[in-house]
Amino acid sequence: MDIIAFVAGLIVGIVAVSIAVEFAWKKSVPEKTCKLIRKWDLHEVKNPLIAAEKLLITPPENAKVVVGTPSSFAKHARENPNVTGNYVVGVNKAFIFAGDIKEGQLAVVTSDEDILKDLRDTFYAWYKTREKKSPYVVQKGTVTIRGIVRAVFPYRDGYLMRISHEGGVVGVLIKDRMDVEGRRVEVEGQMLDPPFMNPQHITLLD
Structure with missing residues (x-):
């Protein structure tokens, strides 16, 4: 009788430990986030x-x-x-x-x-970081800027190429749409008022 009780107790103990281990393992699985x-x-x-x-x-x-x-x-x-x-x-x-x-x-x-x-x-x-606007300074003759094209969209009778560069932001007036958003460009031309630019040459740099 003592042996039967011992074996029964051993089985119950093994089952209890197994359940506890399984429960702990399930709780340790990280939640899917x-x-x-x-x-x-x-x-x-x-x-x-x-x-x-x-x-x-x-x-x-x-x-x-x-x-x-x-x-x-x-x-x-x-x-x-x-x-x-x-x-x-x-x-x-x-x-x-x-x-x-x-x-x-x-x-x-x-x-x-x-x-x-x-x-x-x-x-x-x-x-919180506002984009720096390009102060307009009258410049005579031809100027050259390098920057990244942020957008090209319809403007008046043509399109406006919006470029951010180390001096701020400038709008380049173009007649035909150019698919260059996100590209680095070099633009040579005349500055206008407000800070628009009439380009003579536009060169892709990448």
Whole structure:
């Protein structure tokens, strides 16, 4: 009888230990905080902060937005040419996009607190740094600037190429649209008032 009781107790002990180990193992598995999605809605994000190299979707009305390149969807956004990345971060979740923020774009949704904090900090670093405007100085003769094309959009009877350079921002007047957004260029021409430029030569540097 003592042997039977001993064996029974041993079996119960082994089962109890097994259950405890399994329970502890399950608790030690990290919680899944990231997921790859293609269907998302910016309105799901509370108090959204949007950082985009170029925004191609209408943001929620209560969103704060900073963009690297202006677009028709970012009329009230702050501009900062240093923006690199596309994401929306809110109170308890963030969408990190694989490319431009537009319908159908692949994204990672995350609720990881450390990631959310880093995204907010990065957003405000860009949001608080206002783009330096180029002071207009009358210059006679031909001038040459080098910079990055931030946008090309219709303007009057032609197009305006918006370039950020070490001196600030200048608008280059061109007749035909050029697909050079994000490219480095060198422009030689005459400065006009306000800080527009009538180009004589435009050279791609990359």
